[in-house]
Amino acid sequence: MSTRAQALAEAAQPIHPPPTSFWRQYVFSIDHKVIAKQFLWAGLLFLLLGGTLAMLIRWQWAFPYRPVPVLGQLFLRDNGGVIGPATYQQIFTTHGLIMIFFAVTPVLIGCFGNFLIPLMIGARDMAFPKLNMYSFWTFLLSQLLVLGSFLADLGSAGAGWTTYPPLSTNVGTPGLGQTLVVAAIFVTGVSSTMGAINYVTTVIRMRAPGMGYMRLPLTMWGLWLTAILNALFVPVLGSAALLLLLDRNFGTQFFVAGASAVRGGGDPILFQHLFWIFGHPEVYILILPAWGILGDVIPFFARKPHHWYKGTVWAMVIVTVLSAMVYGHHMFMTGMSPLLGEGFMLFTLLISAPSMLIVLNWVMTLWRASIRFDTPMLFALATVFVFGVGGLTGLFLADISMDLYLHDTMFVVGHFHFTMAAASFIAAMTGVYFWFPKIFGKKLDERLGKAHFWFTFIGITLVFAGQLVAGYAGQQRRLFDPFQYTFIQGLRGLNRWTSFFAFALFAGQFIFVWNFFKTLFGKTVRAGENPWQVTTLEWTATGSPPPFHNFDRIPEVVRGPHEFSNPEVRRLTGRDFAGQSEVLPGSGEPALAAARG
Amino acid sequence: MLGTNLERSPAADLPASDVPELRRYRLRRSEDEITSYVGMIIFLGSWAMMFAALFFAYAVVRLRAPMWPPPDQPALPILIPGLNTVVIAGSSAAVAVAVRAHALGRQPRAAIGLGLGAAFGALFLALQAVVWVGLWRAGLLPTGGPYASVFYALTAFHALHVVVGLVALGALAIRAQPPRGTTRSAVRLWGMFWHFVGVVWVALYVAVYLL
Numbered sequence: 003m004s005t006r007a008q009a010l011a012e013a014a015q016p017i018h019p020p021p022t023s024f025w026r027q028y029v030f031s032i033d034h035k036v037i038a039k040q041f042l043w044a045g046l047l048f049l050l051l052g053g054t055l056a057m058l059i060r061w062q063w064a065f066p067y068r069p070v071p072v073l074g075q076l077f078l079r080d081n082g083g084v085i086g087p088a089t090y091q092q093i094f095t096t097h098g099l100i101m102i103f104f105a106v107t108p109v110l111i112g113c114f115g116n117f118l119i120p121l122m123i124g125a126r127d128m129a130f131p132k133l134n135m136y137s138f139w140t141f142l143l144s145q146l147l148v149l150g151s152f153l154a155d156l157g158s159a160g161a162g163w164t165t166y167p168p169l170s171t172n173v174g175t176p177g178l179g180q181t182l183v184v185a186a187i188f189v190t191g192v193s194s195t196m197g198a199i200n201y202v203t204t205v206i207r208m209r210a211p212g213m214g215y216m217r218l219p220l221t222m223w224g225l226w227l228t229a230i231l232n233a234l235f236v237p238v239l240g241s242a243a244l245l246l247l248l249d250r251n252f253g254t255q256f257f258v259a260g261a262s263a264v265r266g267g268g269d270p271i272l273f274q275h276l277f278w279i280f281g282h283p284e285v286y287i288l289i290l291p292a293w294g295i296l297g298d299v300i301p302f303f304a305r306k307p308h309h310w311y312k313g314t315v316w317a318m319v320i321v322t323v324l325s326a327m328v329y330g331h332h333m334f335m336t337g338m339s340p341l342l343g344e345g346f347m348l349f350t351l352l353i354s355a356p357s358m359l360i361v362l363n364w365v366m367t368l369w370r371a372s373i374r375f376d377t378p379m380l381f382a383l384a385t386v387f388v389f390g391v392g393g394l395t396g397l398f399l400a401d402i403s404m405d406l407y408l409h410d411t412m413f414v415v416g417h418f419h420f421t422m423a424a425a426s427f428i429a430a431m432t433g434v435y436f437w438f439p440k441i442f443g444k445k446l447d448e449r450l451g452k453a454h455f456w457f458t459f460i461g462i463t464l465v466f467a468g469q470l471v472a473g474y475a476g477q478q479r480r481l482f483d484p485f486q487y488t489f490i491q492g493l494r495g496l497n498r499w500t501s502f503f504a505f506a507l508f509a510g511q512f513i514f515v516w517n518f519f520k521t522l523f524g525k526t527v528r529a530g531e532n533p534w535q536v537t538t539l540e541w542t543a544t545g546s547p548p549p550f551h552n553f554d555r556i557p558e559v560v561r562g563p564h565e566f567s568n569p570e571v572r573r574l575t576g577r578d579f580a581g582q583s584e585v586l587p588g589s590g591e592p593a594l595a596a597a598r599g
Numbered sequence: 600m601l602g603t604n605l606e607r608s609p610a611a612d613l614p615a616s617d618v619p620e621l622r623r624y625r626l627r628r629s630e631d632e633i634t635s636y637v638g639m640i641i642f643l644g645s646w647a648m649m650f651a652a653l654f655f656a657y658a659v660v661r662l663r664a665p666m667w668p669p670p671d672q673p674a675l676p677i678l679i680p681g682l683n684t685v686v687i688a689g690s691s692a693a694v695a696v697a698v699r700a701h702a703l704g705r706q707p708r709a710a711i712g713l714g715l716g717a718a719f720g721a722l723f724l725a726l727q728a729v730v731w732v733g734l735w736r737a738g739l740l741p742t743g744g745p746y747a748s749v750f751y752a753l754t755a756f757h758a759l760h761v762v763v764g765l766v767a768l769g770a771l772a773i774r775a776q777p778p779r780g781t782t783r784s785a786v787r788l789w790g791m792f793w794h795f796v797g798v799v800w801v802a803l804y805v806a807v808y809l810l
Contacts, residue, residue, distance in 0.1 A: 014630045129634050195645055203638040207630075233641055237649035245656060248752055253742035256656060256752070265669050265744030272659045276652055 004555065007211030011556040015126040015208070020550035030139075032131035033550060034116045037138050039441065041112030042434075044138075044145060046518075049105040050511075055097035057508050062090055064501035066483045087482045091160035092179070094480060096148070098163025099183065101423065102288070103190050104145055109430045110291045111194075111232070112141065115201055115225045117441060121540035121548060122219050124210025124557045124583070129203040133196050140193035147186035151179040159183035162480065164277060165246065167257035167270045172250050181250050188243040191236045198236070201229035210539070210583070212559035216312060217582070219538045219563040223315055224294020227322045228287050235283040235326070242276035271336050275329075282329035286321060288422050289389070292429030293318060293360055296382050298563065299432055300364050302536040303379035304371035305578055307564040309363045317356035317363075324353040334405045343402050350400035357393055361386060372567075376534070377451035378436035384459040385428045391463075392420030395470060410480075413473025419466045428458065431514075439529035440540055442522060443547045450517040457510020461503055468500030535579055537565050542581025557583035626702050635784045636791075643795045650799050653753055654806060660745045668746050673737040675750065676730060680808045683726045684801060690719030691797040694768065697775075698790040706777050709786065713772035716793065720765040727758055750807060757803055760796045768793065 004012070021027050031037060054073070061070050062085050069075075074083025085093065116134065120127055128134045151158040156177030161170035165184060168174050205218075205226045218226075248254040249268075259267040301308040308314065330338060330346030338346075364386050373379065395417040398404045408414060431454075439445045473479070477490050477497075484490045484497070520526075532541040540548070543557040565571060565580040572578055574586045628636070661667055668674050697712025731754070741751045767789045774781045 130638055133638075195642075199638055199642045199645065202641050203634060207634040207637055233645040234648055237645055238652040241649050241652035241656065244756070245653075245752065248741075248748070252751075254748035254752055255742075255745050256660060256748055265672075265746070266664055268660050268745050268748065269663055272656055275659065276656065279652070 005211065005558050008556055008558050011211055015556065017126070017551040030135060032127070032135045034120050034128050034131065034134060035441070035548065035552075037134050038113045038115075038117035040138050041108040041116060041141070042441070044142060045105050045108030045113060048100050048145060049109065050515075052097055052100040052105045053508055053511065055093050055100065057505065058085060058093050059090075059097060060501040060504040061085070062093075062482070063484065064498040066485065088157065088160065090482045092158045095159045095162050096152075096183070099159065099187070100148065102163065102284070103187065104148060106288055106422070106426050106430065107190075107194070108141065110288060110426060110433070111225070111228060112138070112197065114221070114291060114295070114430075114433050114437070115197065115229070117437065118221055118540065119201055119204050119225060120208070121440075121544070121552060122222050122538055123205060123208060123213055124539050124543065124553065124559065125204065125208035126552050126556070128200050129207055130200050133200050137193050137196040137200065140189060140196065144186040144190035144193060147182050147189060151182035151186070154179035154182060164281070165273075166277075167246065167249070167273050168259070170246060170250075170273075171258055173258070181247065184243050184246050184250070188240055188247070191240040191243065194232050194236045195240075198229040198232035201225060202233060205229075210557050210559055212583075214559075216315070217559055217562045219294075220297025220308065220311070220314060220318075221291070221294040223318055224290045224292070224297065227318055228290045231283045231287050231290070231322060231325065235280045235287075238276055239280035239284075242273055242280070245276075246273065271333075274333055274336060278329040278332045281332065283325045285418075285422060286325040288426045290318060290322070292385060292389075292426050295429050295433045295436075296364060296385055297360075298538065299378050299382040299436055300367050300386075301564040301566065302436075302534060303374045303376060303382070304367050305374065305566045306367055306371045307562070307566055309366035309369075311562065311564070314360050314363045317359045320356045321353060321360075324349055324356070328353060331400055331405075334402050335409050340402075347400055347402050351397065354393060354397060354400075361390060361393070376435075377446070377448055377455060378432050378534075380452065380455045380459075381428050381432035381435060384455070385425050385432060388420050388428060388459075388462060388466075389425035391467075392417060392422075392425055395420065408473065410478055411473035412469045412477045412479050415479045416466045416469030416471075416473055419469065424462045424466060428462065431458065436534070437540075438521070439533050440546050440548070443528055444521050444526045445529040445533055446521050447517050447526075450513055450520075454510060454513040454517065457507060457513065461507025461510055464503040465500055465507055468496060468503065472496055472500070535577070537579050537581050538563050539582050543583050559583050560585065622703065625704065632784050632787075635788060639788045639791050643791065646795070647799075650802075653756065654802070657749045657753065657806065660749060664745060669744065672743060672746055673734060673739055675808050676733065677808055679726055679730050680804055683723050684804050686719050686723045686726065687797045687800050690716045690723065691794050693719060694790045694793050698787050701775060701781075701786045702783055706775055706780060710772050710775040713768050713775060713786070717765055717768040717772055720761055720768065720793075724758060724761055724765070727754065727761075730754075753803055753807055757796070757799055760799070764789065764793045764796050 020033075021031070028036065031040075058070060058073065061068075067084055069083030070078060070085060071083075074085075078085065078089065081089070116128070119125075148158075154177055156179055158179040159165065159170075159175070159182075161175045161180060165180075165187075170180060170184070205222060209218075245254070245256045249257050256268040257270050257273045259270055297308060297314055328346055328350045330342060331350045334343050334346075368383075395413070399408055399414060399417055435446055435451055472493050475490075475493055475496075477484055477493055478487075481487075481490075485494055529546050531545050533546075534541065536542075539553075539557055539559070544553050559582050561580065561582055563582060565582070567578050568580065571580045571586065574588055580586060693712050694716035697709045697716060700706075700712060701709035731751075734750070739747050739750070741747055771781055771786055771789060775786065
C-alpha cells in the first residue's frame with residue numbers, strides 16, 4: 003500500500019543502482035553514508051592529533067623545560083626533547099585550530115549531518131550529492147594544508163587559533179606555516195559552506211511526506227540550525243582569512259597598523275570584529291548539533307516523549323538568532339564603547355534563558371522516567387552536566403566588570419572547554435556510540451564503552467575544573483612558562499595535578515580506539531535493525547546499515563519523533579514505542595487518516 | 600555544478616506557439632528544478648555575507664582614515680567604471696533574455712543571449728583592466744596603504760567572480776546550441792549567479808568609486 007504522497011516522493015527520488023567500481027564506491031562516492039564515514043575517519047584522526055597536542059601543552063605546564071617522553075624523542079630531537087617557546091606557540095595554536103575546525107566539526111557536522119539528515123527525514127540522499135562529495139574533498143585539502151604547515155621552514159602557525167593581527171601578520175609570525183594555516187581556514191570554510199547549502203536545502207526540500215517541521219527529530223533541528231549559521235557566518239570568516247592572506251602575501255594593509263604601516267595603515271581590531279562575527283556563531287555551530295543529539299538520545303533512553311518539544315525547538319531557534327548578536331562580548335577589552343558593551347552584555351545574558359530552557363526540558367524529560375543506562379545515555383547525561391558548568395561559568399564572562407578581571411585567564415579556557423570541548427566532544431561520543439550500529443551494523447562493546455565513559459567524564463570535569471580554578475586565581479592563558487610570575491608559582495601543584503588528570507583522560511581514549519577497531523573488524527554479531535528500540539526513521543524504516551538507496555519505499559510519517567510509553571501503542575503492539583512511520587496493527591487506515599488530519 | 604544531474608524539461612520540446620497557457624506550462628518548474636533554485640538562493644545569500652564582510656572591512660578602514668583618498672594618491676576614476684556599470688547591466692539583460700528563451704525551448708536564441716552576456720562580461724573585464732593599469736601607472740600600488748588595499752582587494756575579488764561567470768556563460772553558450780543542448784537549471788542558475796555578480800558590482804561602484 004502506497005499513498006499518493008509517497009508515490010510523488012518516489013517519483014521525485016527514483017532508486018539509482020549502486021556504483022560498482024571501487025573508486026566510485028569507497029573513494030569518490032556521492033553516497034551520503036560513505037561521505038559521512040569519510041568525515042568520521044578524517045575527524046577522529048585529527049581528534050587524536052589535537053589531543054596529542056593538548057598533552058604536550060599539559061606537559062609544558064606540569065614540567066616546563068623537561069624533555070617530553072616518547073614524543074620529544076620523535077619530534078623535538080633538535081631541542082633535546084624539550085618544548086621551546088616557538089614550538090609551544092605552534093602547539094597551542096594548532097591544538098585549537100585542529101580541534102575546532104578539523105576534528106569536532108567533521109565529526110559532529112560532517113559525519114552526523116551527512117549520515118543522519120537524509121535518513122532521519124526519509125530521503126534517498128542529499129539534495130546535491132555531488133556537492134556533498136566536493137565538500138569532503140575540499141575539507142581533506144584543508145587538512146592536508148594544516149599537515150603541510152608543520153613541514154614549513156619556520157614551523158606551523160603560531161598566532162593562536164584566533165590568528166589576531168598584528169601577531170598573525172608577516173611582522174609577528176613570518177613564514178609559510180602561518181600562511182598555509184590561514185589558507186586552510188579559508189578552504190575549510192568553503193567546504194563548510196558547501197555542506198551547509200546542502201543541509202539547509204535538503205531539510206527544506208526532501209522531507210518525507212508527513213514529516214512536518216514539528217515532527218523533525220531534534221537532531222535534525224540542531225543540524226539544520228547549525229547549517230543556517232554556517233551558511234551565514236562562515237563566509238565572514240572566509241573574508242577575514244582572505245584579507246589576512248592579502249596582507250601577508252600582497253602587502254595590503256587591512257590589519258597592519260603602527261610603525262610598519264604607511265599612511266596610517268589599517269586596523270588590527272577590524273580582524274577581531276570579522277573573526278568574532280563568525281566566531282561567536284561558531285560556538286553555537288558546535289553546540290547546536292550536540293543539543294540536538296541530546297534532545298533525541300535523552301527521551302530515547304528515558305523512554306518518555308521529550309518534555310515540551312516545541313519549547314525546545316523555539317528555544318534553539320531563539321539561540322540561533324541571538325548568537326548572531328552577542329559577538330562583542332569577546333571584545334570587551336578592546337576599548338569598546340561602554341554603552342555598546344552593555345548591549346552585548348545584555349544579549350549575552352539573555353541567551354542563557356533559552357539555553358537553560360533547553361537544559362530544563364532535558365531534566366524534565368528525565369523526571370520520573372524509567373531510564374536505561376546504556377553507554378550513549380551515560381554520555382548524554384554527562385553532556386548535560388558539563389554543558390551546565392560551561393554555561394554557568396559563561397555568565398561570569400558575559401558580565402563586563404567580571405570580565406575585566408577574568409579576561410585572558412585560564413578561567414576563559416576552562417569555560418570554553420566545558421562548552422565547546424567537553425559538551426561538544428561528549429555529545430559527539432554520545433552520537434558515535436548511539437549511531438555506530440546504524441553506520442557500521444554492529445554495536446560497540448558496552449563494557450569497554452562504560453570504562454571509556456568514566457575516564458572521559460571524570461577526566462574532562464577535573465581537567466577543565468582545574469583550569470577554571472587556576473584562572474580564577476589569576477593564571478593567564480597561553481603562557482609558555484606561567485611560573486615565571488611569582489603570583490602564579492603557588493599554582494604549580496594545581497597545574498601538575500590538572501596535567502595528570504589530562505594524561506589519564508587521554509589514556510582513557512585508547513579504550514575507545516580499541517573498542518572501535520575491535521567492533522569494526524572483530525567477530526561481533528550484527529546489531530539488527532533497531533537495537534535501541536527507538537522511533538526515528540533511520541531505526542524503524544530501514545536496515546543497519548541502510549542500503550545504498552536508504553529506503554526500499556519512502557516512508558510516510560504519521561507521528562512525532564518520540565512516541566514512547568503510550569498505553570494505546572502498548573495495547574496494540576506490546577511495545578513501549580512506535581516508529582515515526584509505523585502503521586499500528588488493528589488501527590491501520592483510521593490512524594493514518596487521523597494523523598493526516 | 601548544481602544543475603548537471605537534472606533532466607531537461609520535456610515541455611520544452613512541444614511545438615512553438617504563443618498560446619499563453621502553453622507558455623505557462625512550459626515555464627512550470629519541476630521539483631528538481633525548485634530544489635536547485637532553493638540551493639542557489641541559499642548559496643548566493645551565503646556568498647553575499649562574504650561581500651558584506653568585505654564592505655564592512657572597507658567601512659571600518661575608511662572611517663579610521665583622516666583623509667580619503669590620501670592627498671598624495673590619485674582619486675579613482677568615475678567615468679570608465681560608470682560605463683562598466685552600463686556594460687554589466689546590459690550583460691545581465693542579455694542573460695535574462697537567454698534564460699527565458701531557453702526555458703521556452705528556443706535554443707539558438709538562448710545561445711546568442713548567453714554569448715552576448717559573456718561578450719559583455721569580457722568587455723567589462725577589459726575596461727576594468729584599463730582602470731587598473733591607469734591607476735597603477737599613476738602610482739597606486741597594492742602596498743600603498745589602506746586606500747589602495749581596499750581598491751585592489753575589492754575590485755580584484757569581484758573581477759574573479761566575473762571571470763568564473765564569464766567562463767561558465769561562454770561554455771553554456773556553446774553547449775546550448777541545438778545538437779547538444781543543456782539543462783534549463785544550468786542556464787537559470789548561472790544566470791542567477793551572473794545577476795548576483797552584477798548587483799555586487801553596482802554596490803561596489805557606489806561604495807568604492809562614487810562615495
